[in-house]
Amino acid sequence: MMKGHGMDGKDMSRWQEIWNKRNVQLAGIDRADKREMFMELKRINGYDVVAGGISYEALVKQYEETKAALRLPEKGSVFEVGCGAGANLLLFQQDGFSVGGIDYSERMVSVLTNVLCGGALKEAVCAEARQLPQEEKYDAVFSSSVFHYFADTSYAQEVMEGMVEKSRGSIAVIEVHDAEKQDDFFALRRQIDPDYDVHYQGLDKLFYEKRFFEKFAEKHDLRVSFEPVRMEGYWNAPFLYSVFFSREETPKE
Helix, strand or coil: CEECCCCCHHHHHHHHHHHHCCCCCHHHCCCCCHHHHHHHHHHHCCCCCCCCCCCHHHHHHHHHHHHHHHCCCCCCEEEEECCCCCHHHHHHHHCCCEEEEEECCHHHHHHHHHHCCCCCEEEEEECCHHHCCCCCCEEEEEEECCHHHCCCHHHHHHHHHHHHHHEEEEEEEEEEEEHHHHHHHHHHHHHHCCCHHHHCCCCCCCEECHHHHHHHHHHCCCEEEEEECCCCCCCCHHHEEEEEEECCCCCCC
8 A cells, every 4th residue: 555665653753853844934923914824824734935945836836736625515614634834725714614623733733723823724733643532524525635644554545534524525635756766756856965864864745556546535425536736936846736525415514
């Protein structure tokens, strides 16, 4: 099911420590400027959005594609697993959806609640992804650029089980590291940074075979589709794909 590197609890703790130390610069941001606010949240989340990096337009295009794939009802609700500072949820909220999210970084969740405060924010949970609370249900549940941080596919399976239970409709896993392209990924990283293995020692990434998600879909009687990640300025995109699950019937209100 998985090829190559995985992480133990110690590795995940190191990632958590890194995210809790992320630099936050909200004081100098004009919150009425939707573009500036969104890009700062993406920067906090670890995306390269400085000059020459991923553009606002490319990120918003990905959001629009994800929103369409989730098939949300008008004024519906969406929950993000590993929401970070809430960049994606900010766009959903601005489009009139109720939102909620979970992240294991206290720093990230504090930013999320600071920026997305109000009635449209239904939940802001600081906990591991597998500890999804199930009291609130949503029209769709998704995760973006998170699954490669998990310890192994057993952990990922547990998270997806929780996502299915929490969703009344569709489920999506965005930006999964492709096991078939793992060797090419590391070759490029080492070309860019000859000391990559030293710099990222103990901070491995988890790569997934598509069959892992197909088996999950079969277990839960879901339809599954895979889409390539296309994002201008994102060097990582050729090594990623996204997974979309849908139920056979449209969920009832």
